Amino acid sequence: MTLYWEEEMETLPRVGLESVQLIRLQKLVARVYKTVAPYREKMDAAGVKPEDIKSLADLTKLPFTVKEDLRDNYPFGLFTVPMDQVVRVHASSGTTGKPTVVGYTQKDIKTWAGLMARALTCAGATGKDMVHNAYGYGLFTGGLGAHYGIERLGATVIPVSGGNTKRQITIMQDFKSSVLLATPSYALNLAETMEGLGVDPKSLSLRVGVFGAEPWSENMRDEVERKLDIKAVDIYGLSEVMGPGVAMQCLEGEKGLHIFEDHFLPEIIDPDTGEVLPPGEKGELVFTTLTKEAFPIIRYRTKDITRLLYDECACGRTFVRMEKVTGRTDDMLIIRGVNVFPSQVEHVLMGTEGVEPHYQIVVNREGNMDTMSVEVEVSEDIFSDEIKKLENLTKRIQADIKDMLGVTCRVKLVEPKTIQRSEGKAQRVIDNRKL
Amino acid sequence: MKVEQIAVFLENKSGRLAEITAKLAEENVNIRALSVADTADFGILRLIVDDAEKAKITLKSNGFTVGITNVIAVEVADKTGGLAGVLKTIEEEKLNVEYMYAFVNKTGEDAVLIFRFDDMDKAIEALQRTGYTILSGEEISNL
Numbered sequence: 252m253t254l255y256w257e258e259e260m261e262t263l264p265r266v267g268l269e270s271v272q273l274i275r276l277q278k279l280v281a282r283v284y285k286t287v288a289p290y291r292e293k294m295d296a297a298g299v300k301p302e303d304i305k306s307l308a309d310l311t312k313l314p315f316t317v318k319e320d321l322r323d324n325y326p327f328g329l330f331t332v333p334m335d336q337v338v339r340v341h342a343s344s345g346t347t348g349k350p351t352v353v354g355y356t357q358k359d360i361k362t363w364a365g366l367m368a369r370a371l372t373c374a375g376a377t378g379k380d381m382v383h384n385a386y387g388y389g390l391f392t393g394g395l396g397a398h399y400g401i402e403r404l405g406a407t408v409i410p411v412s413g414g415n416t417k418r419q420i421t422i423m424q425d426f427k428s429s430v431l432l433a434t435p436s437y438a439l440n441l442a443e444t445m446e447g448l449g450v451d452p453k454s455l456s457l458r459v460g461v462f463g464a465e466p467w468s469e470n471m472r473d474e475v476e477r478k479l480d481i482k483a484v485d486i487y488g489l490s491e492v493m494g495p496g497v498a499m500q501c502l503e504g505e506k507g508l509h510i511f512e513d514h515f516l517p518e519i520i521d522p523d524t525g526e527v528l529p530p531g532e533k534g535e536l537v538f539t540t541l542t543k544e545a546f547p548i549i550r551y552r553t554k555d556i557t558r559l560l561y562d563e564c565a566c567g568r569t570f571v572r573m574e575k576v577t578g579r580t581d582d583m584l585i586i587r588g589v590n591v592f593p594s595q596v597e598h599v600l601m602g603t604e605g606v607e608p609h610y611q612i613v614v615n616r617e618g619n620m621d622t623m624s625v626e627v628e629v630s631e632d633i634f635s636d637e638i639k640k641l642e643n644l645t646k647r648i649q650a651d652i653k654d655m656l657g658v659t660c661r662v663k664l665v666e667p668k669t670i671q672r673s674e675g676k677a678q679r680v681i682d683n684r685k686l
Numbered sequence: 687m688k689v690e691q692i693a694v695f696l697e698n699k700s701g702r703l704a705e706i707t708a709k710l711a712e713e714n715v716n717i718r719a720l721s722v723a724d725t726a727d728f729g730i731l732r733l734i735v736d737d738a739e740k741a742k743i744t745l746k747s748n749g750f751t752v753g754i755t756n757v758i759a760v761e762v763a764d765k766t767g768g769l770a771g772v773l774k775t776i777e778e779e780k781l782n783v784e785y786m787y788a789f790v791n792k793t794g795e796d797a798v799l800i801f802r803f804d805d806m807d808k809a810i811e812a813l814q815r816t817g818y819t820i821l822s823g824e825e826i827s828n829l
Contacts (some may be wrong), residue, residue, distance in 0.1 A: 629695045629728075629751045630751065631751055631752070631753060634693070634695050634751045634752075634753050635693075635730075635753065636691065636693030636730055636732060636753055636755045636785075636802070637730075637784050637785065637802070638723050638725060638730060638785075639784075641728070641730070642725065663727050663728075664695070664697075664727065664728050665697055665728075666695060666696070666697050666702075666749070666750065666751065667749055667750070667751050668749050669697070
């Protein structure tokens with residue numbers, strides 16, 4: 252029997268759902284138009300007024316919002332409420348140094364916790380579970396977003412965050428963790444560490460894993476399921492829209508993740524033309540939030556590539572399903588759950604005296620961990636006959652990248668002209684991961 | 687009294703050293719001494735040659751990153767304690783050696799020590815004061 256968190260809403264027939272969506276959309280557009288100048292200016296430029304939104308189809312009249320809009324209004328320019336009503340902020344990587352900042356009111360935090368509880372229920376978790384939350388805590392939405400949802404569900408949260416893998420395994424054994432929340436690559440790392448320690452996953456109480464924050468393939472799912480002896484389900488979210496809990500795979504369905512459509516309105520567009528594509532076609536996923544207060548977003552281009560599946564799901568939920576995200580329209584990389592834009596790396600290198608703009612980012616999966624190395628050509632300006640000086644340089648670049656991105660990378664100095672020069676767009680990234 | 691040394695950046699991959707020496711041979715540049723300092727990822731080749739300027743131009747035009755630095759060449763008798771004596775002077779003067787290498791000259795009577803110090807001028811002054819022979823670039827070439 253399917254477990255629901257809010258059965259009535261989750262199984263609402265589409266007609267009912269659409270009327271809920273329309274009422275919420277109209278209210279949202281009116282409020283955003285009134286309170287946020289950048290939105291108002293864009294709508295005015297497009298010649299559209301809040302009263303023009305008479306049906307859900309009118310959504311297409313509204314301009315898109317892109318990551319650059321968030322950057323241009325950094326940090327709080329797109330918030331719709333005064334800061335004294337904002338109780339929390341989160342941030343994710345921007346494309347050129349400045350992070351993308353989002354905010355939440357008291358009510359937003361409550362809504363988010365409810366949606367995360369709903370997502371966990373999709374995975375079969377209940378108030379009786381011991382939930383091992385290995386998503387990173389901090390500015391990243393993963394850790395705290397999941398945390399509040401677990402508490403809301405009434406389960407016990409183990410706020411273990413990332414890292415210290417051996418200790419995590421001891422905790423799993425001693426606390427009898429039954430649900431694991433982590434990035435899929437970290438889950439595999441846990442499995443391998445267990446193997447090394449001689450810990451049999453079957454001896455643990457783990458039953459299900461809720462994995463997200465980075466792309467992973469069906470092959471990886473099989474591997475995690477086999478190695479940890481659990482059921483692995485997919486969760487989707489992004490900070491600009493809310494954080495984890497925007498869409499969630501159910502235990503019953505074979506494929507896809509249910510988008511919580513009473514709160515998030517999805518569209519699939521052609522990334523080149525911006526045209527909305529017919530149902531079932533593959534394109535860029537676009538979201539409009541319907542209930543968020545502090546930081547609502549209208550037609551946000553996620554740059555994630557997927558398709559929407561409108562067929563019935565065995566779980567009885569009527570929410571549309573999105574296919575597992577298969578790619579991106581931009582060059583964003585996800586390294587151990589952290590969003591990395593090559594432009595950020597470039598920004599650090601350009602800020603380092605003497606470093607030439609010839610660099611390459613090489614991403615590998617060693618064991619189950621993603622590794623990133625940045626190859627930098629040695630120009631005469633940075634060259635020294637002393638090893639110490641060259642090593643200090645690589646350490647400094649490494650520390651600056653870590654500061655900016657939160658990711659540890661290896662910096663490798665290479666001989667000049669060894670990084671391939673391409674015609675037109677330089678190939679900055681070599682991603683050797685087989686996902 | 688300083689000697690010009692060529693330093694070349696090397697990635698740790700096969701054939702690089704062979705390529706450098708071949709290019710220098712083509713241009714009739716004679717290598718008097720060399721040392722390679724290496725890390726896991728890269729190395730620095732340091733060379734004392736008979737024509738530093740020509741070596742630099744040759745290697746640069748072949749795409750290498752090249753630098754010229756000044757080092758000090760100290761001549762000592764090739765016998766037990768030769769290096770120890772020099773290092774004692776250096777220690778007493780509280781000079782720091784960034785790196786050093788050595789070779790024995792053709793006659794086999796003397797050894798030449800190549801030094802890079804944090805304070806080169808102070809090192810020259812101290813070594814000369816304690817009676818060591820410091821060789822010029824020309825003298826090295828003629829050895």
